[in-house]
Amino acid sequence: xxxxxxxxxxRGPRAGSAAxxxxxxxxxxxxxxxxxxxxxxLLAAVAEHPATTATELASQLPISRQAVLKHLNxxxxxxxxxxxxxxxxxxxxxTPAALSDAVDWMTAVGAEWDERLAMLRGQLGGGTGAxxxxxxxxxxxxx
Numbered sequence: 610x611x612x613x614x615x616x617x618x619x620r621g622p623r624a625g626s627a628a629x630x631x632x633x634x635x636x637x638x639x640x641x642x643x644x645x646x647x648x649x650x651l652l653a654a655v656a657e658h659p660a661t662t663a664t665e666l667a668s669q670l671p672i673s674r675q676a677v678l679k680h681l682n683x684x685x686x687x688x689x690x691x692x693x694x695x696x697x698x699x700x701x702x703x704t705p706a707a708l709s710d711a712v713d714w715m716t717a718v719g720a721e722w723d724e725r726l727a728m729l730r731g732q733l734g735g736g737t738g739a740x741x742x743x744x745x746x747x748x749x750x751x752x
Contacts, residue, residue, distance in 0.1 A: 635688065636714040639707050642687035647672065648680045652689055656703040663699065 642648055647670075654669065655661055663681055667674040681701055684690045688707030693700050 635707065635710040638687040639689065639711040642683050642689055643711075645680065645683075647676075648684055651677065651680050652684055652703065655684075655690060655701050659702045660693070660695075660700040662701070666701075 643652070650670070651666060654666055658665075663674055663677045666681075667677040670677065681690060685692060685701075689704060691702045691704045693702065
């Protein structure tokens, strides 16, 4: 059973929408999925032990297999996990590519704030004012 809240779903681009909106939707799905500590623990466990099953994961946690499945579905919907059927079992693997949308979003927001702080520094007299209000220069990470 998957989480029906829209922030946990990966949405494809709609007709006429900009690609940035699609990227924002995917980043939102990742942030939504990672907002739960149990999901973060499950993601770490799957990353550490690829091709694991819900039953194997549930045996390591104080929650039911059904609860584990619900969390795994949310992580899968966000693109953080992939599923492979092996006979009667479904095995989960970490798919880190989905994290790049979230990192790209954070980088873009950081760059916007860098620009705003640079403008503020300029307005305050070439940087001395910005230092006086506690603004530290951010390093930019090319992506």
